[in-house]
Amino acid sequence: MSANILSGFSAGLKTLTLAFVLRLCLALLLPRAAASQEPSIPGFPEIPIDATEDQVRQRVALVRAGEKLTPKAWPNRARVAVCLSFDVDNELLWRRTPLPVPLSQGEYGATTGLPRILELLDRQSVPASFYIPAMSAALDPQMIQQILRGKRHEIGVHGWMHENLPMVGDAAKEEKLLAQSIEYLTKATGKRPVGFRAPSWAFSASTLDQIQNAGFLYDSSFMAMDEPYELLSNGQDTRMIELPINWIADDYPYYEPQAAGSLPDPELVFDVYKGEFDVAYQERTMFILTMHPHVTGHRSRIAGLEKLIVYMKSKPGVWFATLDQVAEYVKAQEEQGKR
Numbered sequence: 001m002s003a004n005i006l007s008g009f010s011a012g013l014k015t016l017t018l019a020f021v022l023r024l025c026l027a028l029l030l031p032r033a034a035a036s037q038e039p040s041i042p043g044f045p046e047i048p049i050d051a052t053e054d055q056v057r058q059r060v061a062l063v064r065a066g067e068k069l070t071p072k073a074w075p076n077r078a079r080v081a082v083c084l085s086f087d088v089d090n091e092l093l094w095r096r097t098p099l100p101v102p103l104s105q106g107e108y109g110a111t112t113g114l115p116r117i118l119e120l121l122d123r124q125s126v127p128a129s130f131y132i133p134a135m136s137a138a139l140d141p142q143m144i145q146q147i148l149r150g151k152r153h154e155i156g157v158h159g160w161m162h163e164n165l166p167m168v169g170d171a172a173k174e175e176k177l178l179a180q181s182i183e184y185l186t187k188a189t190g191k192r193p194v195g196f197r198a199p200s201w202a203f204s205a206s207t208l209d210q211i212q213n214a215g216f217l218y219d220s221s222f223m224a225m226d227e228p229y230e231l232l233s234n235g236q237d238t239r240m241i242e243l244p245i246n247w248i249a250d251d252y253p254y255y256e257p258q259a260a261g262s263l264p265d266p267e268l269v270f271d272v273y274k275g276e277f278d279v280a281y282q283e284r285t286m287f288i289l290t291m292h293p294h295v296t297g298h299r300s301r302i303a304g305l306e307k308l309i310v311y312m313k314s315k316p317g318v319w320f321a322t323l324d325q326v327a328e329y330v331k332a333q334e335e336q337g338k339r
């Protein structure tokens with residue numbers, strides 16, 4: 001072994017050791033840091049460890065899952081419903097720290113991500129649901145026009161300013177923002193939206209009541225099942241259908257900037273999504289994928305998404321639908337007692 005190689009080896013070893021020590025320090029420090037930074041959310045105090053069973057039941061009762069609503073069969077005897085969905089957050093994700101460079105990362109969703117996604121959906125002739133905060137649409141009004149041009153997509157509510165609803169801390173203000181968002185999208189699309197997805201998937205104590213009063217057909221913010229289900233509020237059926245999401249079938253944990261490339265390979269992400277789809281297919285239920293134009297709209301990731309769509313299309317009996325189509329169908333089947 002030459003001295004060069006040896007010194008290289010020892011330098012490499014030092015780097016490795018340093019990396020290991022750093023990682024260990026982080027592992028030891030992070031949980032504590034995370035715990036101390038946990039925000040106290042207005043209206044949601046901690047459930048104390050000595051709470052009684054009744055008290056715990058009360059505290060979890062605000063929103064619970066009712067019955068499964070997967071119909072006996074999907075349209076045309078399809079085995080599974082597949083919904084591609086996109087939250088068009090763009091710049092608003094950086095509303096609280098609006099620095100120019102991160103804002104440009106969000107703007108990418110409007111300039112490049114969304115057009116690229118729409119081209120892909122056209123190429124593959126599949127529909128999708130887009131949840132757009134009103135202010136995001138206002139910044140780039142061409143987005144709604146581009147989405148509507150495809151004539152097969154749905155547009156749903158995703159807040160006014162991508163506000164975190166429990167942090168609004170004022171039911172009347174929250175209701176006003178909801179009304180404004182519905183009004184904005186109704187005007188811009190020519191159709192009143194029937195689907196709601198909470199910004200950051202966060203509900204306040206009032207959100208469920210408010211969207212029920214606003215007449216939404218479905219919500220898509222909860223995670224209690226892998227298939228459509230009844231949304232209960234304090235034990236009462238809200239008559240709204242939940243089309244659940246989850247963090248596994250979402251682009252954010254894999255690709256967003258803070259993930260720092262922890263799982264950046266679109267092939268690996270493809271494998272995760274494929275695994276979720278495959279079991280939904282076996283179980284004859286539903287697969288909803290949540291993405292963001294500024295995240296998935298990048299080149300290598302679009303290639304990964306196209307590969308997934310092609311794979312799903314290669315299986316017989318896959319119903320590609322918007323969430324409102326799924327909700328309408330589930331509701332109709334339920335009314336006819338066919339589930």
Ligand SMILES: [Zn+2]
Pocket residue numbers: 087088089158162199200
């Ligand atoms: Zn969002």
